[in-house]
Amino acid sequence: MIRKKVVMIGDFGVGKTSLIRRYVDNAFDDSYLATIGVKISRKALHLEDMECELLIWDTEGSSPIKGLPYSYFKGASGAIFVCDVTRDETVNHLNEHINTFLMLNNAAKHVLAYNKADLLPFHQQETLRQSLPGNAFLTSAKEDVDVDLLFSILAKEMLL
Secondary structure, three states: OEEEEEEEEEOOOOOHHHHHHHHHHOOOOOOOOOOOOEEEEEEEEEEOOEEEEEEEEEEOOOOOOOOOOHHHHOOOOEEEEEEEOOOHHHHHOHHHHHHHHHHHOOOOEEEEEEEOHHHOOHHHHHHHHHHOOOOEEEOEOOOOEOHHHHHHHHHHHHHO
16 A cells, blocks of 8 residues: 655644545534644545555644744655635745745645635635636535545645
């Protein structure tokens, strides 16, 4: 079985843990508990005749001022950068998170999750969806919108 490490990166409260819980356990919980340090979840996949296990590192929230320990990035094959579409500062911090990660792990694949889409009116969701780059997804852990797609696209990029 092939194992791939995926790191979840983003500011505090953007929904990293909720995306993982939705993907791994198909569950959602409205209560917010800040992640301290890192928590590792596992998800087995079957992709094009390959057995794979994703080791998903749920990291504590960070910001450009309070970054993550670089040791979290070591050995990662991929990253999911998460922002909260209702908080502009988390969207604005994405490029800094991406640059920091890729500076240390330039061969890794990555996708972006513009999370909490369920909190936007439908017309705003559609406008934002049309403006996103190809590796970005408008997601909602609460409503289970494009969560599986987000992880499966990243898994395929890392494996194929």
